Amino acid sequence: MKKRLILIVLVVWMSNARAIFAQIDFTQYHTPASLASDLASLAANHPATSQLFTVGTSVEGRQIQGIKISTNPAVDDPSKGDVIFVGLHHAREWLAAEMPLRLAEYLLTNTDPNLQACMNNLQIWVIPVLNPDGYAYTADANGYRYWRKNRRDNGDGTFGVDLNRNYGFEWGLNTGSSPNTYDDTYRGPSVFSEPEVAAFRDFVAARHDPKAMLTYHTFTEQFLRPWSYATSDPPGKSTLEYIVQDSIARIDAVHGESYGESIGYLSSGEATDYFWNQYRMAAFTPEMRPATGGLDGFSPPASQIIPNNEENLPAALALIHDAGCRIVWIKDYPGDTGVEPSAIWVGNGWSHAFWVSPDIWTVPATLVGGSTVTLNVKVHNDGKIKKGAIVSAYYTDPRISLEFPNPAAVLIGQQTVNLPPGDTTVSFSWTVPTGTNIWGEHHWCVGAIVMHPDDRPLTTEIQLSSNIGGHNFETVDAQAGARMLAVAITNHLEAAAEYEATINREGLPRGWEVVIPPLPPNPKPDRKALLLAVKGRVLQPGETVVQPILLRIPESAKAGTKVVIQVNGVLKPLMPGKRVPVGNGYTFEIHVQECKPAKSN
Amino acid sequence: MSHRAVRPSALLRTICLLLACGLSPQPFLGQEPRSLTNTTQKSQSASEKVQGFFRIEVEDVTEASLVEQQLKIRPALVRDRSLYYYGNEETNELLRKYGYEPMQMNPEDVLTRVVRVIHKGDEEDLSKTGVTILLREHGYWTVRATLTQMRLLGRLGYQVEELGRREPRPRQVRIVVSKREQVAEVGAHRVDIYSAAKSEKGYAILGGAFDDSIDELRAAGFKVEILADPPGVIR
Numbered sequence: 001m002k003k004r005l006i007l008i009v010l011v012v013w014m015s016n017a018r019a020i021f022a023q024i025d026f027t028q029y030h031t032p033a034s035l036a037s038d039l040a041s042l043a044a045n046h047p048a049t050s051q052l053f054t055v056g057t058s059v060e061g062r063q064i065q066g067i068k069i070s071t072n073p074a075v076d077d078p079s080k081g082d083v084i085f086v087g088l089h090h091a092r093e094w095l096a097a098e099m100p101l102r103l104a105e106y107l108l109t110n111t112d113p114n115l116q117a118c119m120n121n122l123q124i125w126v127i128p129v130l131n132p133d134g135y136a137y138t139a140d141a142n143g144y145r146y147w148r149k150n151r152r153d154n155g156d157g158t159f160g161v162d163l164n165r166n167y168g169f170e171w172g173l174n175t176g177s178s179p180n181t182y183d184d185t186y187r188g189p190s191v192f193s194e195p196e197v198a199a200f201r202d203f204v205a206a207r208h209d210p211k212a213m214l215t216y217h218t219f220t221e222q223f224l225r226p227w228s229y230a231t232s233d234p235p236g237k238s239t240l241e242y243i244v245q246d247s248i249a250r251i252d253a254v255h256g257e258s259y260g261e262s263i264g265y266l267s268s269g270e271a272t273d274y275f276w277n278q279y280r281m282a283a284f285t286p287e288m289r290p291a292t293g294g295l296d297g298f299s300p301p302a303s304q305i306i307p308n309n310e311e312n313l314p315a316a317l318a319l320i321h322d323a324g325c326r327i328v329w330i331k332d333y334p335g336d337t338g339v340e341p342s343a344i345w346v347g348n349g350w351s352h353a354f355w356v357s358p359d360i361w362t363v364p365a366t367l368v369g370g371s372t373v374t375l376n377v378k379v380h381n382d383g384k385i386k387k388g389a390i391v392s393a394y395y396t397d398p399r400i401s402l403e404f405p406n407p408a409a410v411l412i413g414q415q416t417v418n419l420p421p422g423d424t425t426v427s428f429s430w431t432v433p434t435g436t437n438i439w440g441e442h443h444w445c446v447g448a449i450v451m452h453p454d455d456r457p458l459t460t461e462i463q464l465s466s467n468i469g470g471h472n473f474e475t476v477d478a479q480a481g482a483r484m485l486a487v488a489i490t491n492h493l494e495a496a497a498e499y500e501a502t503i504n505r506e507g508l509p510r511g512w513e514v515v516i517p518p519l520p521p522n523p524k525p526d527r528k529a530l531l532l533a534v535k536g537r538v539l540q541p542g543e544t545v546v547q548p549i550l551l552r553i554p555e556s557a558k559a560g561t562k563v564v565i566q567v568n569g570v571l572k573p574l575m576p577g578k579r580v581p582v583g584n585g586y587t588f589e590i591h592v593q594e595c596k597p598a599k600s601n
Numbered sequence: 602m603s604h605r606a607v608r609p610s611a612l613l614r615t616i617c618l619l620l621a622c623g624l625s626p627q628p629f630l631g632q633e634p635r636s637l638t639n640t641t642q643k644s645q646s647a648s649e650k651v652q653g654f655f656r657i658e659v660e661d662v663t664e665a666s667l668v669e670q671q672l673k674i675r676p677a678l679v680r681d682r683s684l685y686y687y688g689n690e691e692t693n694e695l696l697r698k699y700g701y702e703p704m705q706m707n708p709e710d711v712l713t714r715v716v717r718v719i720h721k722g723d724e725e726d727l728s729k730t731g732v733t734i735l736l737r738e739h740g741y742w743t744v745r746a747t748l749t750q751m752r753l754l755g756r757l758g759y760q761v762e763e764l765g766r767r768e769p770r771p772r773q774v775r776i777v778v779s780k781r782e783q784v785a786e787v788g789a790h791r792v793d794i795y796s797a798a799k800s801e802k803g804y805a806i807l808g809g810a811f812d813d814s815i816d817e818l819r820a821a822g823f824k825v826e827i828l829a830d831p832p833g834v835i836r
Contacts, residue, residue, distance in 0.1 A: 144770070145833055148793065156745075157715040157764040172662045172679065175789045179680060182715050182735055182745065182769055184793035184809055190676040190684075191666045220796045231785075264781055264797045264804070265788030292798040294773055294807040295831045495663060527660065530699055531667040576666040 024105050026305045029094050032136050035101060035128060036065065042101075043067050046108045053125070056199020058133045059152045064196060066127035067104050071120055081340075082207040083323045085316060086127045086200065087216040089164040089271065091134025091147045092298040095288050095308050096216035100128040102309040103316050115317060118324030123207075130196055131163055146295050150196055152188070154181040161188040164217075165267065166197045167274035168576065169494070170229040176268030187269050191576075204275065205578040209341065211323040212282040212458050214316060215271045219297045222260045223247050223315070224285040226276040229268035234276060235406050235492060236460035239449070242390075243282060246453050247315035251286075254311035263287065277494050279580060280403070282319070282458035286312055319458075327383040327455040328419060330359045330448060330469030332462060338380070343463045345581040349502050349568035354462055355402065355584045357469035360393075360448055362430070366475070369434040369442045375412060377426045377448040377469070379419055386419040389452040391426045395444045397437040399544075400489045400501070400569030401583050403460040404447035404468050408490060412446070419452070438488050439546045445472045462584060473587045479595050480557050485549040487586045489569055491539035496526060497571040498534045501547050504566040511554035514565055519545055528574040538574065551590070559594040652689035654708040657701040659684050672696065678711070685711060709748035715769065716751070717741045719760040730754055735811040736769055738836050743769045770836070771809035773828040776818065779803035783823075790817045 024038045043052045051073035055064040070080065087100040104126040107119065129135050133151035137143035149160025158181040165177035165187040172179075177187035192198045204210055225240040227233075234240065241261075248259045272283035289308045290300050300308075332342040332354035343352040359378035367373060375393055394409035396402060402409075413428040436442055447470040451457055457467035476485065491497050503514050519537040522529075526538045539545060549567060570583035654677070659665045665679045672695055678685040685706065686692070693703040718727065719741050724734065727742060730753050736743035743764070746754065754761055776787055777800060784797045784804055792808040799805075807828075810818070815825050830836070 144768075146831060156713055159768060168662070168666055170662075172681075175785070178791045180745070180791065181713075182811060183791050183814075184771060185791065190669065190679040191662050193676075263794075264784035265794050266785050267788075292796045292807075294775075294795055294828065295809070297795055297807075525700075527700060528664055528667055531664070531671045574667070575663060576670040 023109075024101065026098060026102060026309060028302050029305065030098065030101070031139050032129070032132065035097060038101065039065060039067055039104070039128065042105055042108060049073060050104075050108055055127055055130070055203045056195060058131070058196050059150055059194065060133040062132040062136070064127065064130060064132060064199060066125055069104065069107050069119070069124040069126065070122070076208070077123060078208040080121055080123045081209045081211040081323050082123050082125065083211055083320055084125045084127070084204065084207075084213040085216070086130050086213065086271075088129040088131050088135055089215065090162075090217060091131050091138045091149070092145065093216075093218040094135075094138070094298070095218045095300065095305060097128045097135065098305050099216050099286075099288065099309050099312050100126045103313065104128075106313060107320075114325075115320070118321045121324040122211075122320065124320065125203075125207075127200075130200060132196075134160070146298055148184045149186065150194055152194060154186075156181055158182045158186075160184075161186055161194050163194055163197050164215075164271055165269040166192060166194045167201070167269050167271050168192050169269070169274040169277045170227075171269035173229060173266075173268035176229050176266035176270070185267075191269070200271075201274075201577060204279070210275075210279050210281045211464075212319045213272070213275055213284070214319065215283070215285050216288065216312075217285055218288045219290050219293065219300075220260075220263060220287045221257055221289060221291040222263050222285075222287040223251070224261065224263060224272070224287060226273045226283065228270040228273050228285075229266055231266070233407070235403060236276075236280070238392075238405050239451070239457050239460060240276075240282070240284075242451060243319075243456050243458075244284065246456065247284070247286075247318065250314040250318060251311045254314065255307050257289070257291070257311055259286075278575070278578075280459040280461050280464065280582070282322075286315065288312060318453075318456075321454070322456045322458055325455070326466050327381065328386060328389060328450045328452055329380050329382070329455075329466035330377065330450060331357055331380070332466075332469060334358045338382075338466045340466050341463045342466075345570055345583075349504055349566075350463075350570075350583075350585055352463075353504075353566050353585055353587055355445075355470045355472035356587050357448075357471050360446055360469050360471040362446075367432045367442065367444060369432055369436075372429060372431045375428040375430045375446060377428070377450075379424050379426060379450045381419040381421050381424065383454070384421060386452045386454060389417055389419045389450060391415050391417060392449045393428045393430075394447045394449075395430070395433075396447070397488055398443055398445040398472055398474060398586060399438075400472075400487055400547075400567070400586055401492055401571055402445065402447060402462065402470050402472060403492065403582075404449055404462065404470065406460065406492055408492070409447060419450075438544060439486050441486070443474050445470065447471070461582060470584065472584060473589070475589045475591060477591050477593050478551070478553055479593050480553045480555045483551045483553065485551055485565075485588055486546050487549065487567055487569070488544055488546050489539070489571070489583075490544040491541055491571055493571060493573050493582070494541055495573040495575050496528055496538050496540050497573045498529065498532075498536045499539050499545070500536055500570050500572070502568045503549075504568060507564065509557070509561070509563060511556055512563065513550075513552040515550040516567075517548060517550060519547065526574070532574055532579075534572075534574065539571070553590070553592060557592045559592055561590075561592040563590045563592070564588070565590060653687070653705050654685065654711070655688050655693065655703040656683050656685050656706045656711075657696060657703050658682050668696075672699070677708075707749075709752075711747070713745050713747050714751065715743065715745050715764060717762040717764060717767070718744050718754065719762070721759055727759070730757065733813050735813055736772075736836075737812050767835075769811070770830070770834045771811050772815070773830065774806075774808055774810050774815065775826040775828055776806045776808070776823050777802050777804070778806065778823070786821075787818065787823060790814050790821065790823075792818070 275283040396409040732744040732746040
């Protein structure tokens with residue numbers, strides 16, 4: 001009897017142990033049912049660190065499921081960054097579902113303390129299949145293995161919309177999608193017409209701090225960055241390319257597969273373009289195995305699943321590392337501890353003046369056109385020595401709406417340096433331009449970026465990345481009386497945007513007046529503004545305006561007084577859905593001079 | 602106030618189609634039941650009256666999306682600078698408040714169906730009706746036609762069949778181009794490019810395309826080789 005009891009206990013323990021330690025079988029392709037089952041088992045076996053979630057419902061009513069991986073998966077933690085991995089926009093690309101499933105399994109079973117440390121700062125969302133209807137159709141004996149789209153009944157005798165042509169950025173271009181319902185690249189009747197894509201858009205919009213995304217596809221072995229809709233350069237091209245090249249090297253190091261970085265054709269209404277434009281979150285498309293082929297390239301032998309997963313894992317882990325662990329960084333404001341975002345728009349201004357990095361300064365401090373100055377960038381290294389770190393410095397007109405790098409910023413220099421633990425100052429020789437900025441002043445602002453393969457910036461927005469710092473600061477000598485200051489604002493977004501500027505009047509001495517006069521109204525009413533009930537000035541993409549700021553210093557102001565005036569600027573894009581405010585600010589330090597007696601004739 | 606776009610049901614349109622073209626209902630017998638709520642042709646609620654099919658001009662896709670989001674007018678179709686919708690006077694009045702000028706359209710001239718046309722005469726005769734030929738198959742063509750064109754086909758004695766489960770499949774094609782920029786050019790002719798590998802003569806593109814796309818490519822000077830269908834394709 002006792003032996004039997006022991007045996008039963010042993011059997012129960014072993015079955016539990018098998019459940020806990022069982023590995024997902026990647027020697028064969030999953031079916032939609034076995035994939036859902038394995039995803040559920042994964043969550044059930046790791047209840048403390050994972051939880052299933054539903055993104056939304058497909059056009060045929062199937063649930064789009066994912067697994068959230070976090071130290072407290074039941075709570076949506078606003079203090080953590082969000083990293084998203086999504087597979088199978090296109091139904092026939094089965095490897096693109098296997099990879100995210102394997103990634104989820106790896107993240108939940110690894111014991112690497114360095115990776116765990118980064119994961120602790122993140123909420124990781126893995127959605128293996130965004131297109132469950134199409135997936136089911138490809139797996140159905142009465143379906144079609146090479147089906148690409150979802151299963152929307154187009155109402156005209158045809159089925160399906162290409163989900164990766166249905167996103168709301170540059171949708172509708174015939175160069176990268178088709179208007180014809182029967183085509184495999186049919187973009188849908190309107191933007192976000194498909195419930196799968198709309199649900200995914202809303203899911204990302206609901207995240208507190210979306211930092212990075214990989215959207216898995218097959219095939220041709222490429223690691224793609226925005227833009228997909230055009231051959232023109234996106235803002236932050238060099239940052240995106242750095243990640244692409246680094247990811248390609250990581251993939252190559254596993255099995256020697258040499259991924260490329262360009263697919264050669266355009267695709268519009270595509271996911272990564274939308275998310276980069278909307279959130280400036282690093283978004284990439286790995287087009288995985290095989291390198292070449294016809295339709296059969298979408299159904300490589302099952303023996304390819306494991307090596308494909310293995311070689312794509314390091315690029316995904318690097319992204320998690322970048323999003324979750326800060327190693328090399330630049331302060332955004334004097335009290336910055338490196339926490340990102342360093343500031344958020346709180347309705348009437350930014351929570352911190354993140355454009356006054358104390359880690360960026362010139363010697364001498366006053367810039368004289370044509371003179372050569374030293375631009376210093378102090379970089380903090382919280383980790384071990386980082387060899388081959390790249391520090392880049394830029395200058396630009398003193399604008400609100402800075403991002404680095406951006407097309408308007410000019411590269412001062414780029415240095416590859418070894419960063420020991422602690423602080424290192426990297427110096428650049430900079431010949432200040434002799435010309436004037438956009439409104440005729442000899443004043444410039446500077447920005448800097450630090451990156452290393454172990455810590456890459458995932459955005460171009462200063463406040464969203466500890467790898468980026470900016471110094472938008474001007475010292476103004478002024479006397480009692482009226483004085484006009486000016487800042488420029490450029491709409492660097494791809495959409496028209498509402499512009500708003502505010503003054504932080506805290507600390508403004510009694511008697512001082514600062515007024516931001518409204519800009520002249522738009523020459524012609526903007527219908528998007530009307531639809532959104534926006535009353536402020538709207539800037540079209542690429543438009544720059546100079547915002548005057550009227551300053552009145554009272555006669556009572558004593559010479560030598562220093563007063564800081566902080567201007568906050570924001571652009572709110574005229575877009576449907578979540579209107580993510582972007583921008584930054586400008587700090588003037590007013591030095592009161594003694595009044596000079598008026599000259600008499 | 603809520604303004605919902607309403608559309609005639611797919612069933613209603615299908616009946617119209619059958620009447621217009623003298624179609625036999627036979628092809629529908631093998632068809633999967635469609636979920637009307639999930640189609641782009643949403644069913645009409647009894648309380649909502651459709652008065653027509655309209656078009657407004659929008660600046661771009663973003664504006665079309667804002668119309669949908671802010672005014673709750675779901676587009677039937679957005680193409681170029683046109684937003685088409687099913688609406689009534691209430692809908693149109695709302696749009697006018699925002700400066701739009703709704704224009705009544707005939708959906709039969711705008712919306713299309715993809716159907717099979719059994720061979721009769723030569724292709725030239727068929728093309729004169731203005732339909733787009735997607736596939737030239739043994740015994741039939743798969744065409745895209747407006748409802749007006751379909752009525753004409755019926756009058757001309759063509760036998761027109763609904764596709765039902767017989768969904769059109771693109772052909773597998775191979776196109777060799779000498780320059781990399783031409784890969785994008787091929788893509789712009791609606792080829793679903795599977796891969797574009799460097800070859801001795803430039804780049805060998807493998808992709809999927811319908812015959813209308815293949816015609817376009819050939820007219821543009823590309824040499825298109827049609828490959829064998831993969832397993833599972835029945836024509």
